[in-house]
Amino acid sequence: MSSADHQLLLSHIRDVPDWPEPGIAFKDITPLLREPTALARTIELLASGAGGPVDAVVGIEARGFILGAPVAYRLGAGFVPVRKEGKLPSDTSAASYDLEYGQATIEVHRDAFTPGERVLIIDDVLATGGTVRATVDLVRAAGADVAGVSVLMELGFLHGRDKLPDVEVSTLLSL
Ligand code: AMP
DSSP states (O other): OOHHHHHHHHTTOEEEETOSSTTOEEEEOHHHHHSHHHHHHHHHHHHGGGOSOOSEEEEETTHHHHHHHHHHHHHTOEEEEEEETTOOSSOEEEEEEEOSSSEEEEEEETTSOOTTOEEEEEEEEESSSHHHHHHHHHHHHTTOEEEEEEEEEEOGGGOGGGGOTTSOEEEEEEO
8 A cells, every 4th residue: 555545544434442442542444434545445445455356345333334335336245244143134144252351252144255255354343352253163164265355454452463373364454
């Protein structure tokens, strides 16, 4: 990525200290979504993380929906939502994973993929990596191939990549 793009994206991400709880610096992407050039470059750059044609883009609730759907459109692919437990209306497969405190479960529709399809996974932040790990496992359990994971930013100090040694992960910003 050019240093101009790097600066453009970085300057439109806002750190909100101690939100949603003390000690967390929340990476707020709403300024980036609001600025047309920053949004367009983000979508272009995330789409280039596919490394080839893909059949579907998976977006992880909720900011992965906002970024993933335009990436799917850009790539001429379909879009598949991975949602929090209990939100999808038809038959689902589920994966659970550990959070710092407690557990989370995500789901995808059982009929979302045809075996052998190539899938690109999109999210805004790679933090501890648990969410992306569970998503990769869900997609593979459904018979599809994970072509790659493309995220806007990676919080390197949380070492999320360590949970993803078997996946091509591309991040636009390392923070
Ligand atoms: P992870 O710890 O990698 O499983 O991250 C879980 C989810 O939480 C991701 O989908 C991110 O969107 C979100 N997330 C984690 N940490 C942050 C943060 N510091 N700022 C904004 N979103 C975050």
